[in-house]
Amino acid sequence: MTKDRLQQQMNFLVEMDKLKTVYRRAYLAADPQRRENTAEHSWHVAMMALILQETAGEEIDISRVIRMLLVHDIVEIDAGDTGIYDKKASLDKAVREKRAAERIFSLLPEDQQLEISGLWDEYEKGISAEARFARAVDRLIPLIHSYYTGGKRWQEDGITFEQVYAVNQTISQNCPRLWQFAQSLIYDSVSKGYLKGSG
Amino acid sequence: MTKDRLQQQMNFLVEMDKLKTVYRRAYLAADPQRRENTAEHSWHVAMMALILQETAGEEIDISRVIRMLLVHDIVEIDAGDTGIYDKKASLDKAVREKRAAERIFSLLPEDQQLEISGLWDEYEKGISAEARFARAVDRLIPLIHSYYTGGKRWQEDGITFEQVYAVNQTISQNCPRLWQFAQSLIYDSVSKGYLKGSG
Numbered sequence: 001m002t003k004d005r006l007q008q009q010m011n012f013l014v015e016m017d018k019l020k021t022v023y024r025r026a027y028l029a030a031d032p033q034r035r036e037n038t039a040e041h042s043w044h045v046a047m048m049a050l051i052l053q054e055t056a057g058e059e060i061d062i063s064r065v066i067r068m069l070l071v072h073d074i075v076e077i078d079a080g081d082t083g084i085y086d087k088k089a090s091l092d093k094a095v096r097e098k099r100a101a102e103r104i105f106s107l108l109p110e111d112q113q114l115e116i117s118g119l120w121d122e123y124e125k126g127i128s129a130e131a132r133f134a135r136a137v138d139r140l141i142p143l144i145h146s147y148y149t150g151g152k153r154w155q156e157d158g159i160t161f162e163q164v165y166a167v168n169q170t171i172s173q174n175c176p177r178l179w180q181f182a183q184s185l186i187y188d189s190v191s192k193g194y195l196k197g198s199g
Numbered sequence: 200m201t202k203d204r205l206q207q208q209m210n211f212l213v214e215m216d217k218l219k220t221v222y223r224r225a226y227l228a229a230d231p232q233r234r235e236n237t238a239e240h241s242w243h244v245a246m247m248a249l250i251l252q253e254t255a256g257e258e259i260d261i262s263r264v265i266r267m268l269l270v271h272d273i274v275e276i277d278a279g280d281t282g283i284y285d286k287k288a289s290l291d292k293a294v295r296e297k298r299a300a301e302r303i304f305s306l307l308p309e310d311q312q313l314e315i316s317g318l319w320d321e322y323e324k325g326i327s328a329e330a331r332f333a334r335a336v337d338r339l340i341p342l343i344h345s346y347y348t349g350g351k352r353w354q355e356d357g358i359t360f361e362q363v364y365a366v367n368q369t370i371s372q373n374c375p376r377l378w379q380f381a382q383s384l385i386y387d388s389v390s391k392g393y394l395k396g397s398g
Binding site: 006009010012013014016017018019020021028029030031036037039040042043044046047048050051052055062063066067070071108112144145148177181 | 205208209211212213215216217218219220227228229230235236238239241242243245246247249250251254261262265266269270307311343344347376380
């Protein structure tokens with residue numbers, strides 16, 4: 001291994017530190033005063049996949065799911081977090097993230113560039129069993145945060161039951177077992193007054 | 200799968216949120232005003248292992264290394280972060296962490312309790328090839344943070360070259376290839392005035 005190769009890898013890893021400064025819409029269940037950043041989110045969602053792997057409705061390679069989740073949001077270093085209910089920002093999300101992927105992954109040696117961008121692309125397309133399960137878990141986690149903070153983010157952003165139900169169809173399609181759980185959180189949120197209908 | 204089993208897993212995963220509120224001594228390279236928390240640290244160190252796996256001097260199962268690093272600091276939810284140069288706190292670290300492990304891992308269903316505490320124990324003992332590589336990478340990351348923040352934490356805590364050199368012998372013993380790189384960071388830190396000798 002040449003010194004240049006290791007230096008390229010280190011430059012990429014130092015760049016990764018920036019993901020700790022990208023803040024999302026979700027508030028922490030453990031500290032509802034603070035929003036979650038994307039680096040800690042990425043750890044939490046990888047832990048969730050590890051613990052919940054048996055809920056996947058199809059055979060999955062869990063180590064591939066975990067690697068996918070470690071890298072799935074790296075593009076937010078340049079593109080920022082795009083809120084799932086933010087229709088305006090969602091319009092050019094794909095373009096912004098593609099540009100970010102090109103710059104950030106190109107810091108790596110070429111073989112690793114292909115490997116990491118391959119994982120990211122697989123996640124984005126969501127067509128493998130691993131990507132489907134990863135996307136379901138990634139969608140479940142903000143629901144858990146909203147539930148355990150009494151719907152703080154929903155109320156601030158004026159999000160309704162109908163929007164939450166629609167956005168979480170990703171879980172319904174990708175992981176029926178987790179959808180049962182997600183539905184119970186949504187209905188309980190309505191019953192507790194955390195979440196209101198649009199009517 | 201019973202409802203109870205899934206509920207136990209979810210209780211554990213909600214508990215995990217607390218790791219985002221455990222702050223370490225290291226300052227972020229991307230934002231030297233803020234200390235790093237243990238959840239984002241755990242993501243970063245897992246990413247480092249993924250990217251640097253070829254530097255391990257022996258054959259390793261990288262997916263085991265990554266799982267180990269995802270869980271290696273969970274006990275800090277109860278035990279807090281124990282600074283590597285804090286001799287006083289290090290005295291009862293093992294006792295505090297063992298007690299934390301018992302409480303936190305027992306939230307999981309029994310089979311997963313064994314799996315996760317097994318990974319943690321393997322990391323702590325550092326006797327497998329996977330644990331050795333994981334420990335080397337975990338030791339490298341604060342060095343990178345100190346270097347890229349101009350030695351901020353070393354200066355605040357009055358840490359000397361001799362202490363840094365001694366503490367990083369873990370890297371020398373566990374991963375000679377990364378030790379070469381770590382040494383170059385240490386010497387360059389001295390040469391740039393980030394780090395001073397004790398004499």
